[in-house]
Amino acid sequence: MSDTAARGNAPGEPRPTPATTATSANDKSNGKTNDTARVTAHAAPSAGSGRPAAAHAASRGRAGSGAPDDFAVQIADQIESFIVAVREVAKGDEPDSAVPFLLLEVSQLMLAGGRLGAHEDIVPDERYEPDAGPEPDADQLRENLARLLEPIDVYSEVFDPYVPRSMPVACRISDDLADVVTDLSHGLAHYREGRVSEALWWWQFSYLSNWGPTASASLRALQSLVAHVRLDSPLDELDGLDTDTDASAGDETLAEEAGRVMAAEIAEPLGLRRPRV
DSSP states (O other): OOHHHHHTOOTTSOOOOTTTSOOOOBOGGGOOSSOOOBOOOOOOOOTTSOOOHHHHHHHHTTTTSSSOOHHHHHHHHHHHHHHHHHHHHHTTSOGGGHHHHHHHHHHHHHHHHHHHHHSOOOOOSSSSOOOOOSOOOOHHHHHHHHHHTGGGOEEEEOSOTTSTTOOOEEEEHHHHHHHHHHHHHHHHHHHHTTOHHHHHHHHHHHIIIIIHHHHHHHHHHHHHHHHHHHTTOOOOOOTTOOTTSOTTOOHHHHHHHHHHHHIIIIITTTTSSOOOO
């Protein structure tokens, strides 16, 4: 995922801010493993968002400066540890422990994400984002994880629990983790070049817009897998569930939906139904 795709702005245009920019997440219902669309979802908390005063004061640190403080160092360490760990798991040297190990790593990453989400809006030093270099290619990581997790890679997820009557969509753990690593690596490139505030801004913004929802969805899937094993509860057949199909819709449901679309788009123009007045 490129930074311009995540931000929705072309190079050289002013960056969005978490407090004023509607954020996004992968449109996982499109059935493609690599084609992602960004959908508005959340907004970051502002300094006056009503958080307890003690938590607000504790989170301030020196995020807006170029010098790494304890907060920045801890976040960077957690992120780098996650990236290294996922790449090690993807090598497939210990396939039997892959799921519990990923559960542990994603859980620890979500702690860093929660700290970023609870932090006041981070303002980078520069108005425009410096070039972070080429985006890392995550395709090999994605393919390795897909092979490793093949029997249980696909799972069902409700994208936004606050959207009424949300329908589940099919997702892949391998896609999720590769996308998260890509987002985190972009910020890590800034951090390693000494652009601390830039790295923190990017990690906070992309946590709210993409890698946070993505990682939390895969965490739920991994936790469910471990629970099925530990509680001796075999997984039901997925009945062909895949990312090119709607996880909630059977053939009859799809036929009914197609019929409604045809009725709406074709019936009135052909005179088969009176137009509404």
